Amino acid sequence: MIKLENVKKNFGDLSVLRGISIEIQDRQIYGIIGQSGAGKSTLLRCINGLESYDSGTITVNGAPVSFENKNELRKLQKKMGMIFQNFNLLNRLDVYDNVALPMKFWGMKTKTPEAEKKIRGLIELVGLGDKIHARPRELSGGQKQRVAIARALVLDPEILLCDEATSALDPGITREILALLQKINKEMGITIIVVTHQMEVVKQICEQVAFIKDGSVIAEGKPEELFVKPTKEVKAFLQEESDHLPEEGINIQLFFTDESSDNPVITMMARELNVDFSICWAKLEDFRSSVYGSLVINVKEKDKEKVCAYLDQAKVLWEVLD
């Protein structure tokens, strides 16, 4: 649905996007993750035509995002709703009028029964039916983001772009907002791109993710796959390099996928091979209701071959760490 090919963008001497190529499928929730300054917001702004790019192509449903035809660009922009970290609500307007704002901007009537039905419907969809005439200052951060989501949906977009939409919210409220985005994706069939620096966000809702570093994609795939076998750079991003592994013996990292995470591989191996080892590091995490994990064990040099052979036949993914 959205295709970027070798997109490059400079701000003066600063090369902010260095040849980004990604493809986002219809109805997907796609994550773009990376550290501050990686170029995530710039990328999102290029996709919805708020920012121009120097070379490469961006297409949405085959139509190029291009500055040559302002009318076409505006039509494309109408298909894309956007939400931000700081909500961008107008304080002098109540919830209803904030949600109605894009319709006003497009010269549409906002007080007709039809418009009212739609605006009220969206406010109810985001769970704020009882706050319809509240002002933004009377709302919590989570509620403000709900208003912003309703506003982003009011022109019936096909795509919702979220720039750090949950970064200012606590973990509990973050989960609620993400659940709302998931519902919007499922029930309304809206494609969603989430830009974030929080791995939690990607884990909870994204079906596909691109890691961006210094304006380049350093890894792309399903979040659980990248997590189960992260590349060196992804590991560094996740700050998962453990400094506390033993220097003696052999450290072996095991990766558990959804199918293997409830197999008692470790205890069975200890019993069957009659070897001792210590567990040096471990984690288990949820990805959209599936559990994935990884574990580092330390075995004696003399047991290395036996253990590796056992893990192979047990169909566990593993690697010896340097």
Ligand SMILES: Nc1ncnc2c1ncn2[C@@H]1O[C@H](COP(=O)(O)OP(=O)(O)OP(=O)(O)O)[C@@H](O)[C@H]1O
């Ligand atoms: N309008 C601009 N003019 C000049 N430089 C800019 C402009 N916008 C962004 N930059 C620079 O481009 C780089 C990427 O910025 P961008 O906002 O895309 O990063 P980001 O990944 O969204 O970071 P964050 O996680 O902090 O939001 C930064 O070095 C930033 O200073």
Ligand SMILES: [Mg+2]
């Ligand atoms: Mg940003």
